[in-house]
Amino acid sequence: MEENMRTRGRSRRNGQMITNFHHYRVEIFCQVLDMIVQEMSNRFSESSTEVLTCIACLDPKNSFSQFDIGKLLHLAELYPEDFSLTDRAILENQLETYIQNVRGEFSMIEDLGSLAKKMVETGKNTIFPLVYRLIELALVLPVATTSIERVFSAMKIIKTDLRNRMGDEWMNDSLVVYIEKDIFATIENEQILQHFQQMSTRRIQLPSLVCMSRSDAGG
Structure with a gap:
């Protein structure tokens, strides 16, 4: 991979010498990543990306390594009909207690659906009702979004x-x-x-x- 090669698209006299590693990393790998990022940006709006980033903070993988109280409070602010001002004030305290309570006990859980099921089995859905409401919202949103897209697609046909x-x-x-x-x-x-x-x-x-x-x- 450290062998030299000339850059493509130029004459051999003016071509710059680069290593094979540079060619595959910069000219191929990084360009493919840029294309994927651009396609994702075109597919998802800024608001959708913001919601997905907040939802990722509930992911229980690696002992809740992505847990972020600030982003989860912002997620609750995006849905004022589900979380009132009073709920959001209580939610912050619940999140602080929740993460201390479940980080060790639920460390082996790998997905959000299993987390919700485990909370119901252990009764923590009643101890932390607002946190559980956030988890329910995170589980329902992808399905609701997909259903809405299907409806709009079908509307053009009907x-x-x-x-x-x-x-x-x-x-x-x-x-x-x-x-x-x-x-x-x-x-x-x-x-x-x-x-x-x-x-x-x-x-x-x-x-x-x-x-x-x-x-x-x-x-």
Whole structure:
């Protein structure tokens, strides 16, 4: 790796001599890292990165090595509907006691989900309710964010130019069916037909799908 080589893209006469280590580290490895960082910056906004940085402080790995009370208090400030001013004042004291209490006992836990489960098993979710609320928020946020992105993606498919007058209720029902298509695929069409028939009084009784298929076969 310490052998010399000429920089690429220049003539041999004007080319600068560099080591193989410099070539692979600076011209390849560092450039790939810069591309990844740029892509992540384009993918996640500054506010999203800020929330993720605060959530990382709850990570129990390496005996809560990333624990930071200041960032966790800032995370609570970002969600005023979940943490009132009084809650945030109490939260600081709870965080100080919490980390002293669990750092040794939960040192073998490696992920946030196992931490939440262990807190419930040991009853610490009632001892430190506001800290547990922070953990619940950290566990729910990724799922909620993903669901919102799925809804917006589905909305472009459901509400097209031909359906621009679609009401909120109809659009909401259509989105649920589209997003949860795996669940609705397990429901028989006959059940949907009978449920639709019983929703209100109708002039005629809708025939069952079995009868309709037999009549089509006979025809």
